[in-house]
Amino acid sequence: MIRESYLNAALLAGLLAVPLCALLLDEPFIITLATRAAILALAAVGLNIALGWGGLVSFGHAAFFGIGGYSMGILAFHAQNFMPLDLGFMVFDGTKSMPIIWLVAVVLSAFVALLIGLLSLRTSGVYFIMITLAFAQMFYYFAISWSRYGGEDGISIYIRNDFPGLDTLVPIQFFSICFAALLLALWLNARLVASPFGLALNAARQVPVRVQTVGLDPARLKLVAFVISGAITGLAGALFADLNRFVSPSMFSWHLSGELIVLIILGGVGRLMGPVVGAMLFVTLEHVLGGFTTHWHIALGAILLGVVLFARGGVIGLVCGPKGQS
Amino acid sequence: MTQTILETRGISKSFGSLKASDSVSIDLRAGEIHAVIGPNGAGKSTLIHQICGGLRPDAGQVLLQGQDVTALSTAARARKGLGRTFQISALAMEDSVLENVMLGALGASGRPWRFLAPVMGDRALRDRAEAALERVGLQDNRQTRTAALSHGQRRQLEVAVALTLDPRAFVMDEPMAGLGAEGSKTLTGFLDGLRDQAPILLVEHDMDAVFALADRISVLVYGRIIATGSVDDIRTNPEVRDAYLGESA
Amino acid sequence: MTLLRVENLTARYGASQALFGVDFTLAEGEVLALMGRNGMGKTTTVKAICRMIPSQGRLEFSGQNLHVLPSFRAARLGLGLVPEGRRCFASLSVAENLIAAARPGHWTLERVTRFLPRLGERLGQRAASLSGGEQQMLAIGRALMTNPRLLILDEATEGLAPLIRAEIWGTIAALKRDSGMSILVIDKTLSELAQVADSAAIIARGKTVWSGAMEDLSADVTEQYVGV
Amino acid sequence: MSTILVIEQVLNGLQSGVMLFLMAAGLTLIFGVMGLINLAHGSLYMVGAFAAAAVAGATGSFLLALLAALVAAAAAGVLVETLVIRRLYAADHLDQVLATFALILIFSEGTRLIFGSFPLYLDIPSWLSGPVTLPGGIQYPLYRLALIGAGLAVAMALWLLIERTRIGIQIRAGENDREMIAALGVDISRLYTLIFALGAALAGLAGALVGAIQSVQVGMGEPVLILAFVTIVIGGIGSIKGAFIGAILVGLTQTLGSVFLPVLFRLFLDPATAMSLGASLANMAVYILMSLVLIFRPTGLMGARA
Amino acid sequence: DIKVGMITTLSGGGAGLGLDVRDGFLLALAQAGRDDIELVIEDDQQKPDIAVQLADKMIQSERVDVMTGIIWSNLAMAVIPSAVNQGVVYLSPNAGPSQLAGRGCHPNYFNVAWQNDNLHEAAGAYANTAGYSNSFILAPNYPAGQDALTGYKRMYEGDLAGEVYTQLGQTDYAAEIAQIRASGADSVFFFLPGGMGISFLKQYADSGVDIPVVGPAFSFDQGILQAVGEAALGVVNTAQWSKDIDIPVNTAFVESFQAEFGRLPSLYASQGFDTANLLISALEKADPSDNEAFRAALREADFDSTRGDFRFGPNQHPIQTIYAREVIQEGDVFTNRIIGVALEDHADAYAAECQMP
Numbered sequence A: 001m002i003r004e005s006y007l008n009a010a011l012l013a014g015l016l017a018v019p020l021c022a023l024l025l026d027e028p029f030i031i032t033l034a035t036r037a038a039i040l041a042l043a044a045v046g047l048n049i050a051l052g053w054g055g056l057v058s059f060g061h062a063a064f065f066g067i068g069g070y071s072m073g074i075l076a077f078h079a080q081n082f083m084p085l086d087l088g089f090m091v092f093d094g095t096k097s098m099p100i101i102w103l104v105a106v107v108l109s110a111f112v113a114l115l116i117g118l119l120s121l122r123t124s125g126v127y128f129i130m131i132t133l134a135f136a137q138m139f140y141y142f143a144i145s146w147s148r149y150g151g152e153d154g155i156s157i158y159i160r161n162d163f164p165g166l167d168t169l170v171p172i173q174f175f176s177i178c179f180a181a182l183l184l185a186l187w188l189n190a191r192l193v194a195s196p197f198g199l200a201l202n203a204a205r206q207v208p209v210r211v212q213t214v215g216l217d218p219a220r221l222k223l224v225a226f227v228i229s230g231a232i233t234g235l236a237g238a239l240f241a242d243l244n245r246f247v248s249p250s251m252f253s254w255h256l257s258g259e260l261i262v263l264i265i266l267g268g269v270g271r272l273m274g275p276v277v278g279a280m281l282f283v284t285l286e287h288v289l290g291g292f293t294t295h296w297h298i299a300l301g302a303i304l305l306g307v308v309l310f311a312r313g314g315v316i317g318l319v320c321g322p323k324g325q326s
Numbered sequence B: 001m002t003q004t005i006l007e008t009r010g011i012s013k014s015f016g017s018l019k020a021s022d023s024v025s026i027d028l029r030a031g032e033i034h035a036v037i038g039p040n041g042a043g044k045s046t047l048i049h050q051i052c053g054g055l056r057p058d059a060g061q062v063l064l065q066g067q068d069v070t071a072l073s074t075a076a077r078a079r080k081g082l083g084r085t086f087q088i089s090a091l092a093m094e095d096s097v098l099e100n101v102m103l104g105a106l107g108a109s110g111r112p113w114r115f116l117a118p119v120m121g122d123r124a125l126r127d128r129a130e131a132a133l134e135r136v137g138l139q140d141n142r143q144t145r146t147a148a149l150s151h152g153q154r155r156q157l158e159v160a161v162a163l164t165l166d167p168r169a170f171v172m173d174e175p176m177a178g179l180g181a182e183g184s185k186t187l188t189g190f191l192d193g194l195r196d197q198a199p200i201l202l203v204e205h206d207m208d209a210v211f212a213l214a215d216r217i218s219v220l221v222y223g224r225i226i227a228t229g230s231v232d233d234i235r236t237n238p239e240v241r242d243a244y245l246g247e248s249a
Numbered sequence C: 001m002t003l004l005r006v007e008n009l010t011a012r013y014g015a016s017q018a019l020f021g022v023d024f025t026l027a028e029g030e031v032l033a034l035m036g037r038n039g040m041g042k043t044t045t046v047k048a049i050c051r052m053i054p055s056q057g058r059l060e061f062s063g064q065n066l067h068v069l070p071s072f073r074a075a076r077l078g079l080g081l082v083p084e085g086r087r088c089f090a091s092l093s094v095a096e097n098l099i100a101a102a103r104p105g106h107w108t109l110e111r112v113t114r115f116l117p118r119l120g121e122r123l124g125q126r127a128a129s130l131s132g133g134e135q136q137m138l139a140i141g142r143a144l145m146t147n148p149r150l151l152i153l154d155e156a157t158e159g160l161a162p163l164i165r166a167e168i169w170g171t172i173a174a175l176k177r178d179s180g181m182s183i184l185v186i187d188k189t190l191s192e193l194a195q196v197a198d199s200a201a202i203i204a205r206g207k208t209v210w211s212g213a214m215e216d217l218s219a220d221v222t223e224q225y226v227g228v
Numbered sequence D: 001m002s003t004i005l006v007i008e009q010v011l012n013g014l015q016s017g018v019m020l021f022l023m024a025a026g027l028t029l030i031f032g033v034m035g036l037i038n039l040a041h042g043s044l045y046m047v048g049a050f051a052a053a054a055v056a057g058a059t060g061s062f063l064l065a066l067l068a069a070l071v072a073a074a075a076a077g078v079l080v081e082t083l084v085i086r087r088l089y090a091a092d093h094l095d096q097v098l099a100t101f102a103l104i105l106i107f108s109e110g111t112r113l114i115f116g117s118f119p120l121y122l123d124i125p126s127w128l129s130g131p132v133t134l135p136g137g138i139q140y141p142l143y144r145l146a147l148i149g150a151g152l153a154v155a156m157a158l159w160l161l162i163e164r165t166r167i168g169i170q171i172r173a174g175e176n177d178r179e180m181i182a183a184l185g186v187d188i189s190r191l192y193t194l195i196f197a198l199g200a201a202l203a204g205l206a207g208a209l210v211g212a213i214q215s216v217q218v219g220m221g222e223p224v225l226i227l228a229f230v231t232i233v234i235g236g237i238g239s240i241k242g243a244f245i246g247a248i249l250v251g252l253t254q255t256l257g258s259v260f261l262p263v264l265f266r267l268f269l270d271p272a273t274a275m276s277l278g279a280s281l282a283n284m285a286v287y288i289l290m291s292l293v294l295i296f297r298p299t300g301l302m303g304a305r306a
Numbered sequence E: 001d002i003k004v005g006m007i008t009t010l011s012g013g014g015a016g017l018g019l020d021v022r023d024g025f026l027l028a029l030a031q032a033g034r035d036d037i038e039l040v041i042e043d044d045q046q047k048p049d050i051a052v053q054l055a056d057k058m059i060q061s062e063r064v065d066v067m068t069g070i071i072w073s074n075l076a077m078a079v080i081p082s083a084v085n086q087g088v089v090y091l092s093p094n095a096g097p098s099q100l101a102g103r104g105c106h107p108n109y110f111n112v113a114w115q116n117d118n119l120h121e122a123a124g125a126y127a128n129t130a131g132y133s134n135s136f137i138l139a140p141n142y143p144a145g146q147d148a149l150t151g152y153k154r155m156y157e158g159d160l161a162g163e164v165y166t167q168l169g170q171t172d173y174a175a176e177i178a179q180i181r182a183s184g185a186d187s188v189f190f191f192l193p194g195g196m197g198i199s200f201l202k203q204y205a206d207s208g209v210d211i212p213v214v215g216p217a218f219s220f221d222q223g224i225l226q227a228v229g230e231a232a233l234g235v236v237n238t239a240q241w242s243k244d245i246d247i248p249v250n251t252a253f254v255e256s257f258q259a260e261f262g263r264l265p266s267l268y269a270s271q272g273f274d275t276a277n278l279l280i281s282a283l284e285k286a287d288p289s290d291n292e293a294f295r296a297a298l299r300e301a302d303f304d305s306t307r308g309d310f311r312f313g314p315n316q317h318p319i320q321t322i323y324a325r326e327v328i329q330e331g332d333v334f335t336n337r338i339i340g341v342a343l344e345d346h347a348d349a350y351a352a353e354c355q356m357p
């Protein structure tokens, strides 16, 4: 068994080394893949805060991913087409600046997470899974018929947005941005888990009544976790949109919510780096298997099945042993 | 006259046609252990739930230190000084013993909304938690996973968590449940010393413990208090013998 | 004739070993008390006998090796379990709880409800809304419905009012007296056990430390291993 | 909008609800009893439809095709249960999610490997095709009437099985405490395999019945799966009665929503806006229904437990 | 060597279309005997984000000269604008969203199939010729669906008995069919691609409603006709190609496709085949490294199209004849037969908006 902290360091080093090697070998697409993995990992890190530590199995995190994506899409669309965005109370030119887009994405998804969380947290268990799905589906269908922003076709942004001091079109530079965002989220996650809030949240997942009897409100703890979680996934959505220079309703789809959950389980639920391992593995498999046969889904399915049957606690569980033992 | 810490005034609760609490008035005074006994299904746990906030009474009031808390949530009552242990242990089993008491201390501090500073680095919380552990004698097990504790130790931990809240009153539902003779004896001794800290409202079927501990006993049958009095009053009350004690006492 | 033979039984929960060698035998028609402090392995022994957890050693019921059988087959040989914590099927009615377990034999729904009249009055009520004592009765009735050759009672009086405890002890005594049923009983209170049990086995730290006839049990031994 | 049209639409809603029930019943059974979130349930629906199409193509008999659907789906169910699911009862819910997600991939791509990428042909048998005239002059397809009838019959039989038979009681007991029912002498693994096969067979039957009026193609199970989940959650998980009520509610909401919402909006909006707004809202209608139900009844209409 | 990147849908529910395009394309390459064309094929799983990444891969890592293959409009909108702006020539074998035909046209973008509205416009025109004057029209509620209804209405001169948007991916059309029955329409126009169309047609046939139906070829194409079966018999649909277009290149194509792959070619296969032949014709005149010359060669469209005359309009979209076909049965096989011309030499409605830089 390897100490989890060593593995974590090795993983991050790996995720950083792959694009650097790709840079040397002049394989820009590998960098794009690494960026994709980093962004999916970021989204899943967000979900993991709700799912892993708060015990909130959200099957609707695509809602936040999509809101992040559409924040980027809409702001950049207006900037790109020189059509001011009329918000009713103010007129806004749109923007191509990443920091502003991120801010909007984070604030909007946090706000929506607050609303969804308020309503959803009345339920628990499978009911919670399904009500979060319901909200995401509402966004999905709304986006599909929102013809102003392309409906099902989505919005294409021809040039990637700007980040002060960087050329975001250079793959490695955009990767650095995403990697930095991932590191920041992981750092936040680690601090959160060890913080007073994390202690209370952890207990709220296991024994809500106990938390109540010490004078805290478990529902509110979970709500805050849900909001933080949604905000991080929203940020990932904005980055994902920028990676593809494109947003569409598929960012809201339940497949995406499911995929995020799968990433976490694959890596290890409630493990700091679980989402990162999951994302790296998933993106690699998708890329490598796809090269062999058009029926690669069978192979992917078999591998996932193998992980469930023979690696309880995900890949990290396999390598480091069960949670709480190291 | 001693001060009344906790009091119910005519609380009633029905489940359908069943009257689980029928105008129950009971009080807990400073420094005493007040035991509530009664047959199974008499409504003891239901009474506890209403006192602690898990159930809302259909009628009547719950007063804590003279203040009406009937409308407050469980969490709010806890903040006002109601310390509770459960019939079945409710502890974070995956966490260490220390983390469980830290949670109590955190609740008592009322400041859970801190996201970045490590909780274990908070000296004030830490001291409070350690003090509670020491009080129940679990200080050597602070790093043990709660799941690995024995039954009796879990009971002690529950009390420790309640202690961190510095409660005005304890409410305990069958703390002896599942403890062997020896365990019961130890816990009895421990609870005996606890009454100086805060009075205890104790629901218990273990008559040895009740008779050893209680200053007063109330007997609940079909949702009603049929008698309240000293140990000897109750022991000899024929109604109580019929409804509850049988020949055993 | 020996009904249950347990020899050098060992068992573990994941990484931690709970039983280190439990031995005792129980004859047909006998009532055996299994005693010991908290956490010493009484329930674990019962679970092993009922094949609810994996175990090693010798485990024979009327000459059959239980270790080769899954839980339900062991039960069909004639093990009737009243588990620790009652474990009634909460969402089922009293009658359904009984029917779910029924196997042909002496004990039928009528006999059981006549024997435990409190249940008879509540056949349609959901188990979840029964009081603790009634649930305990139900668990006993349910075990009887399987028409066991050996009834296993694990803390059958826990959490019950003194009056009902007395009733349950009366029930156990009646079973022994009227139907000559073999019974393995675990309980905290020595005095009540002493009245019904023929023999006893004491477990400490997962090992049998004493076994023999009930009347041979000395105060020293119980003081040392049971704490009374 | 004439009464006839309204009645016809109600029938349509009923019919899609009843078919949804066949899916939802298996799902709710499997979830309720085994605590298993079976994402692969939609794949069993697909297996049923493909088996039916293949057999109908080879033999020309619709009844044989239905039989084949039942057998193939049940067999697939048994296979999946014994090879994969059985090892996961003790595992975390989330592990089951991952495993059944993996099974979707395998089933879908496996079906494509065997049957190719093009939709298959499965048609209504001639003795059930065409419309009949109902009292009041409503022209309604006979096949859809037959679906309503078949669905109601299955629902009734299932309800009797679960509520009235000893096996049903044991199934529900296993739902409460699996280990305990085994310790009482009930072969719970066999019972589980049976339930899984039963759930699978119902899904397969639904796939075949619906396949005759829809497109038999890879991935056809996924939209139905999501709807079936919505259904059992509305009804309350584990409850057959709940699944039935939920299914009818969802069927009616979907059908009537898509027809009447645009009409409703036309009362106060211009036609183009009304149409697109109505259509989008109709898409969301079942989800809105589900969230409303859950907000007011957090464990569904018939659910007792969380 | 020339490197061509093909991103198309090869897995999941929509794989049939992608497979046909790919096979048609491969057949043309094989027949031309060009082994200097390196074809990189990738599966987009019908997911826009995957398609974008594959495009990035082809452009960044594989450094392809020409790209092609995308089936779906939403994927096309995700990939094409950015690809052509990076200097890659894109030949569309299927999707033709209106944005790319009008304001978003680009010298590097060529459409070898149709602009999305074309077949619907043809259906509208056919409705006029057939004397329909009260159509009930329906399509899914998404951009291509909205374009379809717009396209039909652009040419159709009669009244509308009803206009309905269905749900994307909907499988049950009982509600819509009941509305059609009640509407008093004399004809039905629908655009329901893939499984949606199969479901609609089967249910429509069973409902006993016998109002004539027209639609674009997508629901009557070779790949899915067998699944629709008799329900489709006699339905009129519009397409720029049909297997019975009686010109040698088409006859040869149908024969060789069937010989090679063991199935009849579909509309998509013909489009893949034509796309490859267009590419080959241009490669014979210019090298992609000379972007200007290569594009000029493409614009000439100097190849034998399976659909007969083919030329590009100013926005590099086809100007072509669109036929009305009827579904017939030949032995066991359901297929189409041309019954007339719906639109002669038709160009799309957006060409005027296109200002080529």
Ligand SMILES: Nc1ncnc2c1ncn2[C@@H]1O[C@H](COP(=O)(O)OP(=O)(O)OP(=O)(O)O)[C@@H](O)[C@H]1O
Residues within 6 Å of the ligand: B015, B018, B020, B038, B039, B040, B041, B042, B043, B044, B045, B046, B047, C128, C129, C130, C131, C132, C133, C159
């Ligand atoms: N949620 C409920 N719905 C219906 N009946 C209930 C509910 N909760 C409790 N009851 C009933 O109310 C009565 C009182 O129950 P309570 O749990 O308070 O008894 P108790 O005195 O604590 O018994 P015990 O000593 O066995 O724990 C019982 O008859 C019980 O069945």
Ligand SMILES: Nc1ncnc2c1ncn2[C@@H]1O[C@H](COP(=O)(O)OP(=O)(O)OP(=O)(O)O)[C@@H](O)[C@H]1O
Residues within 6 Å of the ligand: B148, B149, B150, B151, B178, B180, C013, C016, C018, C036, C037, C038, C039, C040, C041, C042, C043, C044, C045, C084
């Ligand atoms: N599910 C479990 N996982 C891990 N350890 C367990 C589990 N159940 C019991 N143990 C441990 O096994 C040992 C024996 O427990 P067991 O329940 O058999 O004791 P017991 O004699 O029945 O005690 P009690 O009188 O409290 O019921 C104890 O140390 C206990 O902590």
Ligand SMILES: [Mg+2]
Residues within 6 Å of the ligand: B044, B045, B046, B087
């Ligand atoms: Mg109680």
Ligand SMILES: [Mg+2]
Residues within 6 Å of the ligand: C042, C043, C044, C084, C155
């Ligand atoms: Mg025990």
